[in-house]
Amino acid sequence: DTGVSQDPRHKITKRGQNVTFRCDPISEHNRLYWYRQTLGQGPEFLTYFQNEAQLEKSRLLSDRFSAERPKGSFSTLEIQRTEQGDSAMYLCASSSRGTSSGNTIYFGEGSWLTVV
Amino acid sequence: GESVGLHLPTLSVQEGDNSIINCAYSNSASDYFIWYKQESGKGPQFIIDIRSNMDKRQGQRVTVLLNKTVKHLSLQIAATQPGDSAVYFCAENGSGGSNYKLTFGKGTLLTVNP
Numbered sequence: 001d002t003g004v005s006q007d008p009r010h011k012i013t014k015r016g017q018n019v020t021f022r023c024d025p026i027s028e029h030n031r032l033y034w035y036r037q038t039l040g041q042g043p044e045f046l047t048y049f050q051n052e053a054q055l056e057k058s059r060l061l062s063d064r065f066s067a068e069r070p071k072g073s074f075s076t077l078e079i080q081r082t083e084q085g086d087s088a089m090y091l092c093a094s095s096s097r098g099t100s101s102g103n104t105i106y107f108g109e110g111s112w113l114t115v116v
Numbered sequence: 117g118e119s120v121g122l123h124l125p126t127l128s129v130q131e132g133d134n135s136i137i138n139c140a141y142s143n144s145a146s147d148y149f150i151w152y153k154q155e156s157g158k159g160p161q162f163i164i165d166i167r168s169n170m171d172k173r174q175g176q177r178v179t180v181l182l183n184k185t186v187k188h189l190s191l192q193i194a195a196t197q198p199g200d201s202a203v204y205f206c207a208e209n210g211s212g213g214s215n216y217k218l219t220f221g222k223g224t225l226l227t228v229n230p
Contacts, residue, residue, distance in 0.1 A: 004159075031216060042205050042220030043160065056217070091159055095216075104150070105218060107159040 002026060004108035006092050012114045013082055020078045021111040025094030032075050033105065034067055035091040036060065043091055043107075049075060082115045089113070128227045135196045137224045139189040139206035146208035150218065151180060151191045155202045163191070163204075193226075201228045 005024040013019050025032045030051050035043035046065070047057045051072040061067075064082075069075040079086055089110040097103040129135050141149070147168040152160035164175045166182050166189075173180050179192040189206050203223040209215070 006159075033216070035218075040222070042207070042222055043218075045217045045219070048216050050216075089159075104162050104165060106162060107152070109159045112157075 004092055004094055004106055006090075006108040006111050008111060009109065010112045010114075012116060015084060015115050016081055018078065018080045019082055019113060020076055021090050021092075021113075023075045023077070023092030023108060025074070025092070026096075026106060029094035029096050029106075030072065031095045031097070031105075032069055033093040033095075034075070034077050035093065035107075037089045037091055037110070038087075046077075046090075079113070082113075084115045087113055087115045125222070126225045126227070128229060129196050131196060131198060131228055131230050133196055135191075135193040135200070135226060135228075137191045137193075137204050137206075137226065139191075139221055141187050141189060141206075141208050143208060143219075144184075144187065148209040149180070149182060149189050150207045151178075151189075152205045152207065152220075153200075153202045154205060154223070160205060196226075196228050198228045198230055201226055 007022045011019055032049040034046040036046055037043040045058050046061050047067050048055050049069040052069050064080045067077045089112050091107050091110045093105045093107040095103045095105045150165040151163040153163050154160045164178050164180050166173045166180045171182050177194045181190045193200055203225050205220050205223045207218040207220045
């Protein structure tokens with residue numbers, strides 16, 4: 001499978017714990033994105049990397065959230081001191097160029113987080 | 117703020133019929149639009165896209181129409197099959213024609229009855 005890969009697919013954690021999600025983008029895609037999706041809503045943009053550089057962070061990404069892409073390949077999204085409101089599906093996506101070039105953004109299957 | 121929205125939250129069709137899912141957008145600066153299909157518990161799956169310099173694009177059993185005058189986007193699915201049952205999202209490339217950010221609507225749930 002050469003699509004966007006995310007791990008773990010499901011995570012249940014107690015409030016206050018830290019969690020980390022990993023994303024492996026499509027090979028050779030230099031752009032990587034994180035989105036969050038809650039039930040009944042469309043995905044919401046969180047952050048964007050071009051290679052290893054994090055170029056934008058949404059205001060949705062509080063200081064408890066941190067994303068990295070150290071070598072410009074895989075990325076991690078860490079949530080510290082989780083809150084029940086963090087329960088959502090965290091989607092990773094990648095593309096080879098920008099959307100204004102008409103390049104498709106491909107999504108992974110998501111990582112479901114439940115904070116109890 | 118500017119956003120992408122959908123006219124109908126649910127659509128129910130008979131197997132074999134054609135389906136039309138509509139989407140309105142408000143950002144005249146958007147120049148790229150995508151339709152995604154999302155099945156329960158899965159990530160959004162790319163269906164078809166269209167750039168603003170086009171008004172129609174066809175894929176396999178799907179057609180996207182773009183009307184920039186009224187800022188309207190539609191997805192037509194021919195000969196709808198039970199496997200087409202899913203939530204369909206339209207997305208635009210963000211406020212101000214962002215090169216990297218997609219703004220999604222809430223989605224339309226398509227149910228195909230056998």
